[in-house]
Amino acid sequence: MKVEKLPPVVSSLQPSNHPYLNGAWTPLHEEVNATDLEVIEGTIPTDIDGIYLRNTENQLHQPLGRHHPFDGDGMIHQISFANGTATYRNRFIRTRCFEAEQIAGGSLWGGLMDGNAVSKRPGFGAHGGLKDSASTDVIVHAGKAIATFYQCGEGYILDPETLDQSGVASWVPLDGVSAHPKVDEETGELLFFNYSKSAPYMHYGVVDATGKLTHYTPVPLPGPRLPHDMIFSKNWSILNDLPVFWDQELIETRGLHAVRLHEGIPARFALIPRHGSADQIRWFEAAPTYVLHFLNAYEEGDEVIVDGYFQENPTPKPQPDAGAHGHLMSYLDGHALSTKLHRWRFNLADGTTHEERLDDRTVEFGMINQKYAGKKYRYAYSTVAKPGWFLFEGFVKHDLETGEAIEIKLEPGRYASEAPFAPRIGAVDEDDGYLVSFIIDENRGTSECILIDAKRFADGPVCRIALPHKMSSGTHAHWVDRTSLRKARADEIARLQTAG
Template identity: 40%
Template sequence: MSHEPSLAVTAANVRMFAPDGTPPPDAPDWIRHFDHPYLHGAFAPTDIEYEAEDLEVEGEIPADLCGAYVMNGPSQRFEPVNEKYHYYDGDAQLRAIYFRDGKATFKQKYLHNGAFIVEDKAGKAIWPGLAGPYDFRLPGSPIKDVSNTDVIFYNGKILSLWYMAGDPYQVDPLTLETVGRETLGGNLSHSVSAHSKTDPFSKQMFFFNYQDEPPYMSYGMANADGTLNFDIDIDLAGPRSPHDMGLTENYAILHDLPFYHDVDLLKKFGRRVMGFHRDQPARFGLIDRFGRSDKVQWFEAEPCYILHIANSWEEGDWVHMVGCRQEDPMPVKDPADHHLASMMSYRRRTHILYRWSFNTKTGAVSEGPMDDRNTEFPTVNTNFVGRKTRYSYNQVIPIPHEGSLEGRCQTFNAMVRYDLETGETQRYDYGDGVYGSEAPVAPAHGATTASDEGRAYPVTFITDTNDWSSYCLIFDADDITKPIAKVKIPRRISIGFHTTWIDGADIWAA
């Protein structure tokens, strides 16, 4: 069945996976057949669903911290099809920690989307993953729609989203039970990409979709009550692979970037082959976010690729967007990665904090770096998405060094707070063999005005490969140089992807 051999797990090969050269003790037995960095160490699946109350706390949970920190990410249940596994594969698993009255509760549960249910009944993996080859004979999708990338809160429910544009699924915010596919009142006719946005003030959801057939992109808005307001086709020259979008008070910022796959090769060989077209500019399209016009104002900038936006906002005729820019998204392969060289190389791209500014009157573009450190997964105070913010909280990706998991697998070894006005930074290092997660910035209860941006708490899940423990760190947004509380999680958390913060008034009202 295998299209490429799996290397034997040897002490020499597996040292990059764990300090003592072994998988975590709670990992599924089948992963021991795979010499694969994203199935071992901090990335190893944790296939236990459970909940735990009254968690042990070092320090004190702030009294005005009330709500839930939710993370989505991969946790592979079955041995992969064709013995191939990619970091972006893995069944979606939700992890949530709930803070209320100075106490904490934790829950971990798989998302039961369509593909999960089919494979659960079969007792084995059916769909191939990103490494392919794609199987166009399978129902729904030629690769598994894992819905493991992103998570947002909308209309009283958690929504899980996939970066390849898949079916959005509703999840109960209190139980983490899967409710079903989000259809926006039966009117959603296509997929939805990860990094759609819920406006913190209006509670409306703004989303985008992309695909290999015309229309190659669409942009839409859903009302706060769960119904579709509009869905607009966006004219592009061909298939693209956007990952995020910007949102301001009056605009959505759509991405048309010169890093995309060849559709003919996909159809011929069943593989998504990406290429960076250096002769094409990066294009950013401003569209009225409320759909009052379908006209898009396009701005051209230096070629690049972008995964994640920190925030966007307006100042007079200018629209500003801050995010993490890849000057060269093409991978540099390392012979040490053997048969995984292609996948591993994509995880070693560098990302720097960058600002783009677009003048809606003159069409002028201003752009430039804000730092030279390799950081990603930027977050801002969730109460001010789409409004001007001063601070961005980024995860630091270490520079690769020989024999180490860090850098080669794109782990996060520190958090840095950027002051976007002064350029000053604060930093907290997690420690050797200790890895963090995307850290949403949870507003303190009642902190709703612009002057309250710093009245908030960045929170992050931590996995320590020295003893396979996990915990949640809580920081004061004004000083992240040391945590104010450490909440112990009963079991190891495998490294995940994106997160969200749900205010307690929303989650317990829901």
């Protein structure tokens, strides 16, 4: 393996016994380029051509208050596959906040657990006072990677191949963009929402295939809410107003942003036409819950069908053996939240909602073949969480047509990343391709990349590739085919030539 190390960044972080600053969550502060990667096991397939991007949280500076893993500085890890070979590189996301703290040599903002109470400067996010670390999701739209923040941030642009950075996306509005904008590969459009503590409390927008904001409309809500994700079908974008949000009285009287379940309030889903306005929204009520992530949506007859992860216990009690970290640990534990694969059916003809559980096991962070986004689909790939932790220790392939589910577990001490689906070159079937994931191996103090053939899912990894350092864990990942990148660049060149 050939490794080129980049100049070091400034860090003031001190050793700590915090559970999310150690082990698989030990921050990585090193940036490298690596080629000639060692294949530990198997052979890199020649029928995969594209890029896997993974966003992680890596705290650089001593926290001003209580640390939450989502506060960490965003770092994109990339592995690029072509012709049976792979290269790797990683970069911190140079947000405005990252650059300011590099100059200051220490933290300037508090995190999710303290925010305004300790921040030294005005901040970002729906409740203000936070550092926009762009450390939550990463997607690719119009040939550009976009890194986003847990609440509502600015959205930072990177070249998916080189990880060169070009600052804030030009189309992001004043209230920012939520953690999970969605890309419709069929139309090339990017769909997003944001939210705030000021009326109308939510907006919804559409960015076209050229990167231009073409639609932006209010979605009025009764008050401040905490939506995290959205989904879309062919004709509808589906937003949500869920009964888990800040206690308004505590915000007004004490400036505290305390999340609680508001008893007696149903979950509500807003179906808005792709380019529709507030007066065209169709609202549907459902059983109270919180949904961190949706999987897919599609239309069938009079129904819009939405799949996602229903939290049976969205506000769990603190872990009793975690001391001062008990509250933090429980809210990051998929088993405490009891997240289940769930289906909502919204009937446009009579306005009713029908719900069903698709699997009783605890799963989350699901991925699909993105060519089926917004369409009827058959296969889903979910992660299995380690009890008590925000760590993934396995995967489940769901066949939503037959109800069959195949689960594979990693060796104890090995933890996975969210695993997007990478279609095989020339694929015809929906599951003809690979799951791609980075692995943190706590037993050996290393990291690697694995590929799992989705058609032979139970066989486990077909290939294991060594990485140059042990990474920190994080949240989301993305796959982009190289053909998609080539087309986006050709389209951009054509537009420039026409404009010129």
